[in-house]
Amino acid sequence: MTGDVSADIVFREECKSEQLASLVKELKKSCTSKDECYRKVLQFVGLSDDDTIILPRFRQLIMEYFVVDPSFMYRRLFNALDREKIGTLTPKQFVTATFILLQGTFKEYVSLAFRVYATTENSTSITKEDAVAAIVESLQLSGPRSRLTLVSNNRERAFVLAEELVELIFPKLDLNGDGLISLDEFTRACRKDPTLMECFGQFLPKNCAVVFDDSPSESDEIKLAKRPSTCRSFENIDYVSYSPSLKNMLGIGRKNTTKSTRLEPIPLVRGVKKINSVKKL
Secondary structure, eight states: OOSOHHHHHHHHHHHHHHHHHHHHHHHHHHOOOHHHHHHHHHHHTTOOTTOOBOHHHHHHHHHHHSOOOTTOOHHHHHHHHOTTOSSOBOHHHHHHHHHHHHHOOHHHHHHHHHHHHOOSTTOSEEOHHHHHHHHHHHHHHSOTTSTTHHHHTOHHHHHHHHHHHHHHHHHHHOTTOSSOEEHHHHHHHHHHOGGGGGTTOOOSOTTSOOBOOOOTTSOSBOOTTOOOOOOGGGGGSOOOOSOHHHHHHTTBTBOOOSSSEEOOOOOBSSSBSOOOOOEEO
């Protein structure tokens, strides 16, 4: 028996996430029967046809079988998948979501992201209010280990920071400048820069596929090392630690030259895998 029980539990959970990702990848490649694919995934995650998945159970499944951060927007993801707005998911809906989350196409990811961020029922656009609400929620989900602990514990400060973030990010997505982001605008912006797909919060697991583009004329794999330049406006405020894509977009991971903070270099693997603590000079 291992001495470190918690480490053993983490290891088993990592094995589950790796096994599920491998299973879904193999099924998508070789399985010809949708029913067979459904049955195999259902059996792996321990669900049956007559199960009803409510939000706490959904969160448990996400935490157990996917690689996610504390800031993962499981509640918004649940609501996006619950098309009927009845507060439950069927096993079939969960399995379908599993295939999208782990082996989705560019169109599937963009469509899901849009539904996660556009919270108004039957909404055809993402508003600035939607974006601010998503970022505030992400900040508060980050928990005590977040670099924005004080912000996430202070809703007013969280809103101020979220509004500043939205003012910088929104123009990258609102291509016609009408104050709203349509699905078409969101799709075109994300095709040009895939890091924008999670710019308002993390909804994809870390072990999702990196095949974002369905276009046969372009490479399937996004070269994630290519990141937008640092947004200089953020040098004088606290940095965000809730979304890998936003951290990259803000240049987090590069050394900061201001007098207030210094950020250590960190590796880039499908976004940022971890972020070192801010050192006060």
